[in-house]
């Protein structure tokens with residue numbers, strides 16, 4: 001069995017009466033693409049929020065690379081190598097796409113220079129290169145808030161990738177994207193991610209995407225993991241089909 | 252960018268010509284440059300989406316440093332940096348607390364600090380001479396003590412030189428990673444945190460820089476008026492700085508100087524023409540700017556180029 005990169009044990013978090021995490025145990029292995037599926041409100045985003053330090057579980061442990069990360073700030077967790085993208089893209093809307101990418105590069109390389117320009121030749125090239133890999137070169141000079149949803153999602157993920165994380169958590173990378181665009185986006189994404197060797201966890205509602213790109217699938221249901229395994233097995237399970245996929249397909 | 256530099260050079264030249272052709276304007280224009288430097292600090296905070304309604308406290312710190320220290324040490328080349336450092340140091344201390352807050356809380360907490368300082372300056376008569384204020388003792392410039400006319404030119408020249416220096420500094424800073432991250436606080440502060448960038452520290456740097464420029468502006472005002480009173484820290488003085496920032500426009504480091512010059516000239520001429528009604532005129536100007544030229548004077552000029 002391959003090495004475990006992220007290990008969550010017994011995570012619990014309730015909002016009032018709602019159990020968003022009700023005993024989550026999950027090991028993410030080095031180098032794998034793990035898909036998280038499950039109906040709306042199952043606690044998928046909550047899991048990402050707990051792992052990235054945005055929410056603190058009421059019980060449980062999280063280890064990354066063998067070290068506990070619970071209680072660390074989002075900033076500290078990012079620096080240890082966990083990146084994330086967002087269900088709603090979080091871009092600097094008044095900056096250009098290029099500046100967004102360059103800022104993410106600056107965040108890794110050192111932001112504390114008050115007098116050399118952000119778009120210095122080397123960082124500009126590096127940012128352009130990054131955008132190129134995501135197929136965003138054509139919109140590099142557009143303001144981030146002028147992009148369509150698909151490009152916004154990609155730019156959002158590109159910024160996370162710029163930080164060179166060893167684990168990337170993506171919250172619904174294809175939601176809100178037109179069906180025709182979807183596969184193109186996912187293919188771009190998978191190509192870039194495979195080339196970096198990053199371990200990826202992604203929340204996804206589209207079962208075709210899951211079947212095609214995930215190494216393993218975790219099925220979330222009311223704050224618990226109802227099933228976990230290779231997509232071929234999990235997606236064929238009649239119980240999963242009835243309770244999760246049926247609901248997700250209607251959603 | 253090139254046009255911006257050209258406009259800056261032309262503007263500087265125009266100021267010198269005006270100061271030379273109309274001698275009494277030299278005083279007004281020096282004050283305008285001094286306030287422009289302070290307003291550059293307001294502009295930095297505006298980039299982060301924050302408005303300080305208390306920035307006159309830093310002018311007061313710079314001006315009172317000048318007035319307090321002048322009897323002991325008359326060298327301007329030492330007094331000016333001292334004023335800048337004291338304002339920046341104070342900015343650092345209260346900034347550590349202020350950068351935890353945003354929007355209306357940030358604005359009002361700045362106002363609160365300024366009001367405390369104003370009251371201290373007014374009430375501690377034994378030290379500050381209260382509302383009478385303090386006369387600034389004779390100054391020397393690089394060891395010389397020129398006669399009055401020359402001295403006015405020197406102060407004007409220092410103000411102009413520092414305006415250019417800080418204008419350039421702000422321009423470089425805003426294009427730097429720190430400056431772009433500062434602007435990111437306005438639109439997506441959480442993203443900064445998720446990139447591992449401490450947003451508060453980014454804002455703190457801008458705040459300290461803005462305090463430093465406020466101190467320099469205040470010291471220049473003291474060198475020009477040769478008399479400082481608590482009025483310089485009063486809340487209306489802070490409001491005036493925000494007014495000038497909006498009037499000039501936050502789009503360029505030139506905006507504060509365009510705004511400050513327009514403001515001081517309107518004030519002088521309006522006060523002469525209609526005596527006590529000049530606030531009404533300024534209010535009217537502000538309304539017109541906000542409604543029809545939200546980019547301020549700078550916005551109007553740059554729009555003309557693009558058209």
Ligand SMILES: Nc1ncnc2c1ncn2[C@@H]1O[C@H](COP(=O)(O)OP(=O)(O)OP(=O)(O)O)[C@@H](O)[C@H]1O
Pocket residue numbers: 015018019020038039040041042043044045046047087
């Ligand atoms: N900060 C919060 N405060 C209160 N309730 C919350 C909070 N975050 C999540 N919840 C609740 O916890 C439950 C799980 O939410 P979560 O966002 O994790 O679901 P999800 O699986 O990501 O759903 P979706 O597919 O709609 O994105 C929901 O009932 C949600 O309303």
Ligand SMILES: [Mg+2]
Pocket residue numbers: 044045046087171
């Ligand atoms: Mg979600």
